[in-house]
Amino acid sequence: MLTALLPASALADERSSTLLLSVAASAEESARLEAVTRELLEPLHVLLEVKRVSRVDLAELRRASAQAYFARVWIALAESGSARLYLEHGESDRVLVRDVPGDPNNPELVREELGHILQAAVEGLKAGEEVGEPRQEALKQVAPEAPSVAAPREAPQAPPAGPKRRVRWRVGLRYEARWLGGGARFEDGPGVVFGLAAPLGFEVGGYYRRPFRLEQEPVGARFETLSLRALATLEVCCAIRLAAGVGADLVRVEPIAAAQQSVELADARWRRLAFGRLQATYGHEWRRLELQVSAGADLDLSGTSYVFQRAAGDVTVLEPLFLRPFLSLGASL
Incomplete structure (x- = not known):
């Protein structure tokens, strides 16, 4: 007991x-x-x-x-x-x-x-x-x-949400190089981009391509380009954005006669060319900046080629690729 x-x-x-x-x-x-x-x-x-x-x-x-x-x-x-x-x-x-x-x-x-x-x-x-x-x-x-x-009523517990994606405006600088083909030619230059960084956003960019000369017999040419692009963007995993859109290139073509050639040349003029663009961008946040690497391709919707016309027959000066790959580096706020 x-x-x-x-x-x-x-x-x-x-x-x-x-x-x-x-x-x-x-x-x-x-x-x-x-x-x-x-x-x-x-x-x-x-x-x-x-x-x-x-x-x-x-x-x-x-x-x-x-x-x-x-x-x-x-x-x-x-x-x-x-x-x-x-x-x-x-x-x-x-x-x-x-x-x-x-x-x-x-x-x-x-x-x-x-x-x-x-x-x-x-x-x-x-x-x-x-x-x-x-x-x-x-x-x-x-x-x-x-x-x-x-006791005070407890608010119903909401299911845990995934990480929030920030929505904000961005403006930045880029430097882009684009492969033209046609005898291992490429063009490059700086650009400015503006857009909305969001799960579904957009990006507008303007680029200046540095002039380059193409020496040919009997006629070559000097090319200088301004490019505009408007893209819709889609954020996917791992800080990657996919983009697709359209744009235009304004190309100033100035014919140049080769040495010891006596030919009649046309005046320099601007040509307007239509392009489509596919692009993938990786962004890395660093302080207040997003450091970016972009790669993709421009699709020449105009079917561009540059020729010298003469009585004996046309001579192709430059025939760029239909699909022109590019690579750019940049930073945006």
């Missing part, structure tokens, strides 16, 4: 040094309050048993507990941030009631104040002091018809 009584006796001894804390608050706020309370009560050698409740039952406060806890405490946190603390010391049949105003700018202060009120009350009880008022006197502060204090 003694062995049957020992566990109950040990349990009673443990409860006599245990403080039961019931918290009417959201799960997150309850956990934060528990952490503060445990830290402050640990030096007082008081065990802490915490449970989360939906509301503070005032009827429970009006009757003594059948279980001999050192003390029972109820804390209700309102949606406004304010709080009310009830502490019942069963042995002396006294109850302490404290209201703590909320601070929307610093909710941590409310938890700290509640913890210090509780710490001071426990220190007083362990020193044999009277804390609070007789039960019936203390509970006069709470009107008999007042409803139980309910």
Whole structure:
């Protein structure tokens, strides 16, 4: 029979040094309050048993507990941030009631104040002091018809969202080189781009191609190009954007006679050529900049070729590729 009584006796001894804390608050706020309370009560050698409740039952406060806890405490946190603390010391049949105003700018202060009120009350009880008022006197502060204090409703948990993609305007500089073919020819030059960086965005760019000379017999040419491109962009994984669109090249062609050649040359003139463009861009964020590498191809929709016309037959000066690959480096804000 003694062995049957020992566990109950040990349990009673443990409860006599245990403080039961019931918290009417959201799960997150309850956990934060528990952490503060445990830290402050640990030096007082008081065990802490915490449970989360939906509301503070005032009827429970009006009757003594059948279980001999050192003390029972109820804390209700309102949606406004304010709080009310009830502490019942069963042995002396006294109850302490404290209201703590909320601070929307610093909710941590409310938890700290509640913890210090509780710490001071426990220190007083362990020193044999009277804390609070007789039960019936203390509970006069709470009107008999007042409803139980309910915990604030928790907002429904939304499913975790994936990483947000930023939407912002970008402007930047690029330097682009484009392969023309036709005897290992390429053209290159700087450009300016402007666009909307978004899952589905756009990009507009303007480029200046440095002039180059093509020496041929009997006639060569000097080429100088301005390019415009308008693209729709699509962001995919790993900071990669795919783009497709159209554009135009304005090419100034100036015929040049080879040495010792007596030929009649046409005047220099501008030609307007239509292009399609496919492009892939990798962007790397560095401080406020996005460093970019772009590669793709221009599709010559005009079927361009440059020829020298003469009675003996036309001579092809330059016949660029239909599909002209390009590579560009740049940075944008």
